[in-house]
Amino acid sequence: MKTKKNMNQDLNQKEEESIVEERDSINGIAGGIENEAGEVMGNVDYTYAQMVWIRFRKHKMALTGSAIILILLILAFGASTWCGGQNPSFTDITHRFLPPFSPGHFLGTDDVGRDVWTRLLYGGQTSLEIGFFIAIPAGLFGGLVGSISGYFGGWVDSVLMRLVEIFFSIPTLPILVTLSSYFGANKANIILLLIIFGWAGTARMIRGLVLQIKNYEFIEAAKAIGCTNTRIILRHIFPNTLAILIVQMTLAIGGAILAESSLSFLGLGVNPSTPTWGNMLSSAQNFMWNAPHLVVWPGLMIFLTILSFNFLGDGLRDALDPKLKQ
């Protein structure tokens, strides 16, 4: 009996050994894989984008915001379909100040008989375009300047940050008014001016973030494997600022639309023949008492857009980097 038991044990041991050997040959010389992380990881591999989406869809306000933005985009950029082929600058003096829900003019007409619905859609096109074309380049440029400033430090940092302070200390509205009246108020000029005065805040913020990131050990690890500075900034630092940068840009879109509206409202934005929400508001102010609906529609659109972009930004912040949530 005893010997049999021993033999059994021996057999078991041998079997175990052969299993271990097999495993070793599979796993290389490390001798086994730690299993303790199996629980941590679960059975499904989520990519970063998938995890962002899972977190994002929990944020109801952000979902609503992005739905509204989507609808606005579809309405604005499909304007020719939604307004039955009307020309936004077609004037009809015989039908001035029509109230909303008039036949043929869903939202009424303005002081020279142009269809408000049509102008609202085409105006949305310009306003949203301006928003994106200002916020994204300004954000990227600010992000790059901030990354360089924070990463290299020293005199590079001093020079760039003094430049940022110069841009901060210029009173934006008077200078925009002056410059746009000097260079002429058209869409390209407005975009350029707002980019030039829009990157500084982002640069300051990203610099602070980079100062923090560059002290992380993985940056030292990147140096240790021989990465060039360019590679460290582009591959290791920039992606780690991206979450905040995207949020910042989303919020800046709203800001840019607002800035364009203010300029247009002052009559120094986009040429009045091209409709934008800002210059629609501006021309409506003269008739506020006899045709209040002319003020309400563009105002409501600006309000909705900016609110939606702010909610979207909030949601993105929480989804891209849960650590940022307070």
Add this chain to the structure above:
Amino acid sequence: MSKKEKMTEIETKDYLDVRHEDIEPTFSDDVLVGCHNLHKYFPIHGGLFGAKIADVRAVDGISFEIKKGETHSLVGESGAGKTTAAKTLIRLYDSTGGNIYFRRQKTGLFEDVTKIKGEDLRSLRKEVQIVFQDPSGSLNPRIPVGDIIEEPMIVHGIKSKNERKDRVVEMMKIVGLRPEYLKRYQHEFSGGQRQRIGIARALVLNPELVVCDEAVSALDVSIQSQIINLLQRLQEKFSLTYLFIAHDLAVVRHMSDTIGVMYLGKLVESAPNAVLFNNPAHPYTQALLNAVPVPDPEIEHNKKIIMGDIPSPINPPSGCRFRTRCPKVMDICKVEEPKMKEIEPRHMAACHLL
């Protein structure tokens, strides 16, 4: 910290008073890396105009050599300058003084690498690698681990994508990670696995010297032993040379061929493993060994354990740096700094008692 203090690295050439021991050191043929009178000071800036007001003397003139295929350990309490010494040795920090010599893979010649830069420095990175203390902090959270392991090959110009991918899979197998995990991010792994990723990244280019900067200190004990065994097997397989930094003496005893004991930026004793543990000469080494807990309640607790904290490296004590805490302090210790003396073959210590 009430004052505005800022620590940056600067290149300083001339403000050292001690570095000019202009004797070219000699190393025997089996030495892979050596340093001679190595210094690393961090300047402290302060005051209105940010002038340099003092130095943190993190590493203050140390010399040692590591033979090819061996493990040299640096031990000492926190703030002794072990990590700074290692990072200066592999040129992550620019040294303030002294020389670093390295036997280059390409030429097989012993070369002074203290001042090399540009492409030359980048090719040195291929031969010298480091495994960091904090396994999660040293891996970029935004990059999948497969790409982290692949990156050194991209940086050093291995063009073929397939070749790189094969090597990543091979490395993951070697360090004991499932190759299926290569798309995952570091936060999806446990501490031990993250350290394996760090090791894979360090070894992917076949380096000669690997610095293990407290590579197991952040792990719990069972994982520690796995990683240590892995490191030892890798050393055998690839004939690696390790510079091992630790404060856990049991680990050091297990791993090392030779050991250097550091105190406040200076090397106080260096010896082969067995010699140091059996016959420690310096009072600080003796105290360190005494502080190791023994799992036996019968043993009496009348050991002499050194009191107090390590003094500030900004303003180190005059003479012998250990004199403020040394149980055997004498008058001469205050006045004269003890030199490293060879007390038996390969066993050096710096103490006036010897």
